[in-house]
Amino acid sequence: MDISIIGANGSTGKHIANRILLERILLPTDRLQLVGRNKGSSGQALYGFRQDLKDAFAERCPIIDIAFHPEEVVADIIIMAAGSTIQAHNAPDSPPPSRDELALYNQQIAIPYAEALAKYSHGHEVVIVVTNPVELIVEIFSQHYNRHRVVGMGAYQDSLRFRREVARSINVSREAVHAMVLGEHGDGIVPVWSGVTIQGFSDNETRRAIRTVRSSIRSTDFPANLSLMRNEVIKIAQKNGMAEAFQLFDTFPPDIRTMVGPFLTLFSGTKTDIATANATVDLIKSMLSGKDTVIAAQVSLNKEFLDVKAPIGAPVIISPKGWDAIYPVSLSDGENHLFLESARSIQEKMHTWKV
Amino acid sequence: MESLETEAVPEQVLVLIVRDQPGTLFQISAVFSNRGISMSSIHLHEESIPCNGKPCTRLVIRFFGEDSRKKIILRLLSRLDCVLESGDSG
Numbered sequence: 001m002d003i004s005i006i007g008a009n010g011s012t013g014k015h016i017a018n019r020i021l022l023e024r025i026l027l028p029t030d031r032l033q034l035v036g037r038n039k040g041s042s043g044q045a046l047y048g049f050r051q052d053l054k055d056a057f058a059e060r061c062p063i064i065d066i067a068f069h070p071e072e073v074v075a076d077i078i079i080m081a082a083g084s085t086i087q088a089h090n091a092p093d094s095p096p097p098s099r100d101e102l103a104l105y106n107q108q109i110a111i112p113y114a115e116a117l118a119k120y121s122h123g124h125e126v127v128i129v130v131t132n133p134v135e136l137i138v139e140i141f142s143q144h145y146n147r148h149r150v151v152g153m154g155a156y157q158d159s160l161r162f163r164r165e166v167a168r169s170i171n172v173s174r175e176a177v178h179a180m181v182l183g184e185h186g187d188g189i190v191p192v193w194s195g196v197t198i199q200g201f202s203d204n205e206t207r208r209a210i211r212t213v214r215s216s217i218r219s220t221d222f223p224a225n226l227s228l229m230r231n232e233v234i235k236i237a238q239k240n241g242m243a244e245a246f247q248l249f250d251t252f253p254p255d256i257r258t259m260v261g262p263f264l265t266l267f268s269g270t271k272t273d274i275a276t277a278n279a280t281v282d283l284i285k286s287m288l289s290g291k292d293t294v295i296a297a298q299v300s301l302n303k304e305f306l307d308v309k310a311p312i313g314a315p316v317i318i319s320p321k322g323w324d325a326i327y328p329v330s331l332s333d334g335e336n337h338l339f340l341e342s343a344r345s346i347q348e349k350m351h352t353w354k355v
Numbered sequence: 356m357e358s359l360e361t362e363a364v365p366e367q368v369l370v371l372i373v374r375d376q377p378g379t380l381f382q383i384s385a386v387f388s389n390r391g392i393s394m395s396s397i398h399l400h401e402e403s404i405p406c407n408g409k410p411c412t413r414l415v416i417r418f419f420g421e422d423s424r425k426k427i428i429l430r431l432l433s434r435l436d437c438v439l440e441s442g443d444s445g
Binding site: 001027029065067122 | 381382385388389423424426427430431434435436
């Protein structure tokens with residue numbers, strides 16, 4: 001098996017490459033393709049990165065190939081991690097790029113790769129999209145290639161975070177919590193409280209535990225609560241520093257922490273690349289396990305779930321071939337409303353971004 | 356009873372110019388074996404071809420598979436450092 005990382009010179013791309021080799025996902029006869037831009041120091045650095053990986057993993061290192069052009073990308077799994085990231089918003093004099101600016105920039109990077117995939121693919125590749133806005137990039141690839149073979153990371157990573165935060169509040173391990181986050185990878189996330197199950201808890205115990213930890217009884221109150229608490233933590237971060245901001249963050253409910261956590265991480269001046277890389281490699285391992293697995297991921301829906309036609313985080317069954325089908329989950333009325341609102345918002349953005 | 360008869364899979368022929376160095380055949384054969392393809396014949400020309408001063412040789416590989424398999428195999432082989440030129444017979 002061969003894996004290609006587009007954007008291998010970025011921090012997330014590098015962490016993904018490192019984790020792939022660390023977890024021995026590739027055999028020494030397999031190939032890891034590092035794809036970067038052949039401009040300036042960035043392209044040259046890829047050769048050094050390859051040497052570093054060879055030094056680190058020596059005998060069990062797969063063949064490492066370097067490519068600079070979209071038409072050179074060839075692999076069984078293609079990880080799209082190229083593009084700009086949402087910058088830390090801690091410099092008051094220089095505003096961070098807006099989501100629209102980020103979208104336009106990353107769209108221009110993604111299109112040539114999607115076009116090359118359409119032209120040269122043999123139809124069996126799976127594309128895992130890490131680049132944000134993940135819905136936009138998923139849609140670009142889905143327009144050029146079999147949409148069932150394009151999977152976005154956003155909802156998968158949000159679900160891992162949500163499970164961890166719920167587990168933390170209830171004081172069990174993350175493995176014991178089964179939960180999903182659907183919708184947009186951003187403010188339009190939909191924490192699916194109605195589907196949370198905790199290993200060892202009866203339905204009644206689960207309901208009681210959730211009632212005590214969630215941010216609001218009604219899902220429809222979630223966006224307002226999120227906005228309120230995020231503004232509160234920003235004020236504390238600006239006034240008293242990150243230590244106090246994280247102390248306040250620890251008191252938030254798990255659904256709010258799921259969203260505010262990565263935001264606060266970026267705000268502190270660091271990135272979320274390690275968690276993203278780990279989640280990406282986790283997803284690859286699930287796909288390659290040969291078992292049908294249910295996950296939440298961004299896919300381009302064509303009315304398969306709640307009649308939505310948009311790229312959005314949805315419950316899907318994944319296999320080595322990509323996503324086969326939607327997993328039927330029933331949402332509460334509030335979650336249903338949030339999901340449809342999220343879909344409407346994504347459709348508007350797609351229209352704005354001319355996709 | 357459901358018929359298991361299928362159409363015959365065509366034979367494909369690939370011609371490669373490869374570096375004459377240890378490990379070349381191993382890397383090339385791994386591209387096939389990792390994808391469940393069995394090579395039906397490998398023909399290595401004895402005469403060496405000089406390529407930029409380094410010894411190279413011509414390798415002809417035959418296998419049975421669809422055209423799409425040949426296409427992807429060729430693309431994968433072309434990414435190996437030891438493969439200098441790759442093409443098919445027709």
